[in-house]
Amino acid sequence: MGLRVELAQIRPKLGDVTHNFQKHIEIINTSSADCVVFPELSLTGYVLRDLVFEIYKESEKAVNKLSEHSKCVIAGLVKEVRPGILRNSAAVIIEGKIDYIYKFYLPTYGLFEERRYFQPGDPRTDLRIYEYKGYKFGVTICEDAWHYEPIEALALMGAEVIMIPAASPMRRLSSTLAIKEQWEALLKAHSIINGVWSVFVNTVGSQEEEFFWGGSMVVSPLGEIISTAKLFEEDRIITEINLNEVRKNRFFSSFRDHLQGFHEVLHKL
């Protein structure tokens, strides 16, 4: 029996923590999965701008209430780590115990304004591995998956599954949904290189001028897209993941090798 993971692709109401909390509770209470993964900032919505200052306390309270109900849940919130210092965070709730993951890379290009509001996490202190039902997993938030290091670090620390809550808006529409193809390519690469399951859970629906496209997916350690959620609408899918696929990848790959020298070079560039 593998680990059953539910991808809760929800449409959060921007700034309405009460509404979003209710949705989380409904899904958690009706899920048959071991772990339920919600998108980035799932309790608050993404395009918050100055609303962050109004909702951060409420979102943290909502996480505390979620912990009364859950087995293994990953939900997005704004956390005040010190007075006045806010971070884009994911709560990892296991058997009532809450821990927090922080986003390392905060996008501030194009439409994004995260550095204006949030402080980034520090890899030296904030990388975490969790274990549930014999599966080790790491959590990393959206933009972090557009860099090599966070997932590579989590995998080398022991993660077999990487949960990626995301809020990816639709843009650059051409003959295909380019952003979706880019995410597929990214997740396949991470999974293949690191021998991990990638569980990507995207937000869906409109917030201000942005539209989040959904399309959550699970990619196996062999780089196969195992399941996908609907585009442009709310969806819930459960995928069973197992360690055999991790082994199959790692027996015949160079994942275990990491030449520190490369990072020393990179650091100096």
Add this chain to the structure above:
Amino acid sequence: MPDYVRKKLLLVDFDKITEYLVERIREYIKESGKEGGIVGLSGGIDSSVTAVLLSKATKNAYFLLMPSSSTPHQDLQHAYSILKLVNATEKNYSVINIDEITSLFSKAAGTDDKLVVGNIKARVRMILLYAFAQKHNYLVVGTGDKSELMLGYFTKYGDGGVDILPIGDLYKTQVRALGLHLGIPEEIVKKPPSPALWEGQTAEGEIGLDYETIDSILYLKFEEMLDEETISKMTNTDISLINRIIKMVKTSQHKRLPPEIFRLSGRAINSDWRYPRQWG
């Protein structure tokens, strides 16, 4: 108004504020390649203050008086007294009664609903201001103050349809104090603010609070970011009224923003572009 708020909002240097606003109007007119500015003069405190600031900034100031049947006679008299204060001559003001145009629009829209007709009046005035502005190569100088802008107490594309808002960062109580400082007659400064879109309409009557309290709530909530209970105690106001004001600010946010553009591209006009106004 609590002492704490009074000190923050009213113990300010109105000489410096005047100097700053006049200089900014002058600069903006020059940088936008215009030759002057036009303001709609209602006889209320906001348009009176704006008219005085504009006339200090440029010799090319034009004033448009656009009364309707719902305009109190006293307002028209006050508008004339401001014309006198800024030494306007017949060359730089006009009086246009908007009843006939308003009635044509109302008939075309098939309604005599007072709110709809009231908004038509505000938009008719905007059209006339832009027509005169274009004729003279002038800017349309808006008269909205911070309290009205925050509450959404203006008509979208009516009195909200302007090129600049010189007093848009001053609360109503600050505009009143600035008005006194600029020599605007006390009866204009002290009369209850009214858009006069229909007979008997007053801002404070519609909102249910006086502007001193409204401004205190707005300031404490949105600048000091205090919680509702603290504000209620500080202003000695029922929390339901505080919530009502906050709700007005929140539900009118769409009026303060450009229309939403549904994104398709990688470079959408509102959400991606960060070009300044001085572009090209």
